[in-house]
Amino acid sequence: MRGKLAVMVAAGMLGACASAGGFPKSLPMESSNTISQATQAITDAQSAGADSLATEALGNAKMHLDQAQKEQISRHPDEATLHAREALADARLAKTTAQRVKAEHAQAAAQSALSSLSGNGGGR
Numbered sequence: 173m174r175g176k177l178a179v180m181v182a183a184g185m186l187g188a189c190a191s192a193g194g195f196p197k198s199l200p201m202e203s204s205n206t207i208s209q210a211t212q213a214i215t216d217a218q219s220a221g222a223d224s225l226a227t228e229a230l231g232n233a234k235m236h237l238d239q240a241q242k243e244q245i246s247r248h249p250d251e252a253t254l255h256a257r258e259a260l261a262d263a264r265l266a267k268t269t270a271q272r273v274k275a276e277h278a279q280a281a282a283q284s285a286l287s288s289l290s291g292n293g294g295g296r
Contacts (some may be wrong), residue, residue, distance in 0.1 A: 187212055188202075190263050194247040197225045198252055202249070202253050203240065203243075203244050203249040203250075203252035203253040203256060204244070204249035205251050206240070206256035206257055206260060207237065207240050207241060207244065207252065207256045207259075209256070209260050210233070210236070210237050210240065210256045210257075210259035210263060211237065213233070213259075213263035213264055213267070214230070214233050214234060214237060214251055214259070214263045214266075215268035216263070216267055217229075217230055217233065217263045217270065218230070218269040220266075220267045220269055220271055220274075221270040221273075221274060222266035222269065222270040225264070225269065225273040225274065226266040226267075226269035226270045226273070229239075229262050229266035230262070230263070231261040231264075232258075232262040233259045233262035233265075233266055234259075235258075235259075236255045236258040236262060237255070237256065237258070237259040239255040240252045240253075240254075240255035240258075240259055241252040241254035251253040275289040
């Protein structure tokens with residue numbers, strides 16, 4: 173009985189949220205600020221090597237940024253903010269992915285160097 177009540181309450185809450193309707197509203201100037209943050213995040217990702225190490229995530233970031241800029245020009249700030257947030261998230265993913273790949277390459281190189289030392293009598 174308690175489980176049914178919890179399900180009914182959750183369904184009611186979801187229904188209330190859905191009935192509020194509409195697109196989430198952004199704060200004034202939020203789209204411009206978020207677009208600026210996304211632009212900088214894309215630059216940071218490119219500096220981290222995402223052009224070659226995280227091409228899909230970086231491409232998605234650029235696509236969402238382009239959509240955000242178009243929505244802003246069309247005077248749809250809420251949609252612009254949403255796309256800018258997606259661009260920002262994708263750019264952060266691209267940067268992190270590029271950094272991870274670089275770290276994995278460095279780890280493999282270090283492991284290889286360690287193995288060559290061990291194999292050449294470098295041990296005690």
